[in-house]
Amino acid sequence: MADQVLQEIKDRLNIADVIGGYITLKKAGVNFKAPCPFHHEKTPSLIVSPQKQIWHCFGCGEGGDVFGFVIKYENLEFRDALKLLADKAGVKLPSYRPENKHEQDEKDLLLRINSFAAAFYHKVLNSQQGERAYVYLINRGLTKGTIERWQIGFAPDDFHSLERALLVKKVNQADMIKAGVSAKNERGQVYDRFRGRITFPIFNYFGEVVGFSARILTDDGKSAKYVNSPETPIYNKSRTLFGLNFAKDSIRKKDEAVLVEGQMDCIAAHQAGFENTVAVSGTALTEVGLAQLGRLTKNLKFCFDADQAGKTASRRAGEMALPQGFKLKVIKLQAAKDPDELIKKSPGLWERAVKEAVWFLDYYIDLAQTSFAPDSVEQKHFLSAQVLPFLGFIQDPLEQDHYIRKMSTKFSISEKIIRDNIKKSVGKQISESAVNSPLTHNGLLLQKEVLGGLLFSNDFILEAKSQLEMNDFEDPEIRQIVELILHRSGSTNEVNVATLAKEASFMVESQLEELEGDTEKLKKSLLKSLALLKVNSFKRQQISLQNQVKTAELAKDKAKVEKLSREFAEISKARLEFEKQI
Numbered sequence: 001m002a003d004q005v006l007q008e009i010k011d012r013l014n015i016a017d018v019i020g021g022y023i024t025l026k027k028a029g030v031n032f033k034a035p036c037p038f039h040h041e042k043t044p045s046l047i048v049s050p051q052k053q054i055w056h057c058f059g060c061g062e063g064g065d066v067f068g069f070v071i072k073y074e075n076l077e078f079r080d081a082l083k084l085l086a087d088k089a090g091v092k093l094p095s096y097r098p099e100n101k102h103e104q105d106e107k108d109l110l111l112r113i114n115s116f117a118a119a120f121y122h123k124v125l126n127s128q129q130g131e132r133a134y135v136y137l138i139n140r141g142l143t144k145g146t147i148e149r150w151q152i153g154f155a156p157d158d159f160h161s162l163e164r165a166l167l168v169k170k171v172n173q174a175d176m177i178k179a180g181v182s183a184k185n186e187r188g189q190v191y192d193r194f195r196g197r198i199t200f201p202i203f204n205y206f207g208e209v210v211g212f213s214a215r216i217l218t219d220d221g222k223s224a225k226y227v228n229s230p231e232t233p234i235y236n237k238s239r240t241l242f243g244l245n246f247a248k249d250s251i252r253k254k255d256e257a258v259l260v261e262g263q264m265d266c267i268a269a270h271q272a273g274f275e276n277t278v279a280v281s282g283t284a285l286t287e288v289g290l291a292q293l294g295r296l297t298k299n300l301k302f303c304f305d306a307d308q309a310g311k312t313a314s315r316r317a318g319e320m321a322l323p324q325g326f327k328l329k330v331i332k333l334q335a336a337k338d339p340d341e342l343i344k345k346s347p348g349l350w351e352r353a354v355k356e357a358v359w360f361l362d363y364y365i366d367l368a369q370t371s372f373a374p375d376s377v378e379q380k381h382f383l384s385a386q387v388l389p390f391l392g393f394i395q396d397p398l399e400q401d402h403y404i405r406k407m408s409t410k411f412s413i414s415e416k417i418i419r420d421n422i423k424k425s426v427g428k429q430i431s432e433s434a435v436n437s438p439l440t441h442n443g444l445l446l447q448k449e450v451l452g453g454l455l456f457s458n459d460f461i462l463e464a465k466s467q468l469e470m471n472d473f474e475d476p477e478i479r480q481i482v483e484l485i486l487h488r489s490g491s492t493n494e495v496n497v498a499t500l501a502k503e504a505s506f507m508v509e510s511q512l513e514e515l516e517g518d519t520e521k522l523k524k525s526l527l528k529s530l531a532l533l534k535v536n537s538f539k540r541q542q543i544s545l546q547n548q549v550k551t552a553e554l555a556k557d558k559a560k561v562e563k564l565s566r567e568f569a570e571i572s573k574a575r576l577e578f579e580k581q582i
């Protein structure tokens with residue numbers, strides 16, 4: 001991508017407007033402040049500088065330009081963030097040539113194949129060949145407009161109809177298979193994956209077709225009711241929520257999302273005007289999917305079927321959504337088996353069900369009350385196994401307290417027992433996460449701070465040069481710039497360098513401002529950061545050595561164990577020197 005285009009997009013957009021579209025910014029002098037969405041905090045430490053067109057979090061060290069924010073916040077790849085922001089800025093993108101051109105070309109091709117297939121099936125649906133399917137859809141209550149909008153189609157009951165159409169377009173069989181629209185049997189024969197089925201395109205966040213969910217038209221009792229596209233380079237099931245492309249604006253506006261199980265439920269809801277609805281659509285709800293929703297709203301209502309699978313899905317949703325800080329409610333269906341059916345009876349009934357959704361935990365407490373004899377062993381068992389664990393997931397302490405009291409009075413269990421139980425389950429979570437993340441964000445903050453120091457003062461360069469090693473910097477981009485500063489070698493990506501450098505200097509300048517211009521104090525603080533960076537780096541090396549020692553021990557390689565242990569001891573000594581400076 002030509003740097004000029006990136007610059008043009010940045011120039012036309014005000015970074016504060018873009019970021020302000022996602023989180024609430026408060027004016028702070030020439031800058032803006034907000035609580036950082038990328039780490040847990042109550043006092044705002046994220047600063048947006050419209051002058052420098054950068055953002056930076058003093059809490060966790062994340063930062064960058066407007067692209068960096070959108071990529072992180074929306075969980076997008078660079079290419080997609082570029083599309084999104086170019087669109088916002090009204091800049092037309094020249095055909096994009098990424099570093100990894102081959103990979104990008106392949107994704108584009110797979111998107112084109114799926115989009116062609118959607119149009120092909122849609123055309124068939126509107127032809128005589130698709131008449132029965134069309135009538136079926138109309139009978140199920142869909143309007144012509146809805147069928148158009150969702151590009152619903154019909155795949156003919158023929159092993160090669162799509163294939164023939166694609167061959168005319170010079171698409172080869174290998175690419176059809178890669179795109180998921182064709183499959184290959186044991187004898188090596190290639191055939192259309194979807195046959196005799198109503199096709200529902202699955203769209204990505206941007207409304208591009210990435211796959212299909214295809215419903216059988218004539219149930220023969222043998223075939224699966226739904227056949228879905230396999231995972232492909234463009235279709236990642238755990239990242240895709242059905243309908244999100246149509247729902248995202250409404251979710252943001254209403255600050256609420258409704259999650260349903262089936263795609264027909266989702267489409268029916270949209271048709272009836274409930275556009276903030278998305279569906280899990282056959283695949284299980286995942287943390288990634290939830291995180292995607294969580295960037296649009298933290299208010300989630302969901303409605304899963306009353307069968308066993310639906311119950312399990314509900315529990316799982318609670319286990320994932322509560323720790324992510326969602327305000328979670330359950331929609332109860334009374335007079336219908338699913339939302340689609342209820343909406344068909346009357347959209348008003350569905351509207352009321354959504355409005356009267358109950359808090360997730362109240363739902364389970366009610367369940368404990370209605371399903372078991374009061375004070376029975378079965379009830380206590382249900383409470384301790386099914387309800388108590390959720391209490392530990394609640395992020396808001398006031399809300400947690402509310403439920404502790406409620407359960408205590410309702411079921412006459414002492415508050416102490418409940419609190420002890422929560423501690424146990426939360427303790428487990430913490431110890432698990434501690435193992436998984438030995439070094440945290442702080443590392444990033446330190447790396448940027450030291451980089452800022454190097455950019456800011458020649459004195460600091462002289463001071464740091466003899467102590468720093470390139471592998472003290474984990475972030476490859478920061479490492480590249482440091483190498484450029486200290487050794488005048490290596491190559492870097494211009495645009496990223498400029499942004500990172502701006503952000504790092506911004507950090508140090510802000511620090512100096514806070515220290516009221518006292519450069520001596522600043523130097524001390526920078527040296528301390530340098531020492532911390534070194535300690536982190538030594539810790540990393542020690543962890544790696546520990547693992548190597550384990551392997552060597554298993555291999556009974558005594559000499560190697562001794563050698564590694566000596567290295568470990570040397571690093572401990574060096575680490576101690578820096579720890580003294582902190």
Ligand SMILES: [Zn+2]
Nearest residue numbers: 036039057060
């Ligand atoms: Zn942060």
